[in-house]
Amino acid sequence: MIKIGKVVETLSISADTLRYYEKIALMPKVHRNNNGVRFYSDKDLSRLRFIKRAQKMGFSLEEIANLLRFRENPQNAKPQVRELAHQKLTEIEEHLTELSTLRDELQLLTNLCGANPDSCPILDEIDKG
Structure with a gap:
């Protein structure tokens, strides 16, 4: 599990952006400790990398949400x-x-x-x- 600060540093995504992605359900609710600090798993990091790459390709957040759903069952999608x-x-x-x-x-x-x-x-x- 990686703290939000390390995710921000590693992926060059602001903490506000991470919170926004969670708010609009682009990211699932992430694990928090008793103090409310967010922790991200390897699966979360993979999802964030996917989002960033899709954005670089010009996909909107709405389109990325669809791609993430498609990612769950790629053969049928x-x-x-x-x-x-x-x-x-x-x-x-x-x-x-x-x-x-x-x-x-x-x-x-x-x-x-x-x-x-x-x-x-x-x-x-x-x-x-």
């Missing part, structure tokens, strides 16, 4: 997990396209700004909305 991952992949690809367009636009505006001593094309373009 495989089609749903695949569909959820496919949806996330589509969102990421759309976001990458938007970011690429934004990068190109900012590159152009930056070049124009350097070549125009009288006005700022960057501010002018942002002003257009």
Whole structure:
């Protein structure tokens, strides 16, 4: 069993976040000693690592809650997990396209700004909305 402070240090998760995950049932109620100090098991740490990794992949807390349920019976949940991952992949690809367009636009505006001593094309373009 590991104290909350060590979990915070090891996983780079704030104590407030850990308490919030418990409050919204993303984490089960963890063991507490008589003073109310939370202690986490290896299973809890595995679950927290799963949550962090899923967040890095762009899944929302609601989606992560579903993934955690699917994790309990992965063979039967495989089609749903695949569909959820496919949806996330589509969102990421759309976001990458938007970011690429934004990068190109900012590159152009930056070049124009350097070549125009009288006005700022960057501010002018942002002003257009």
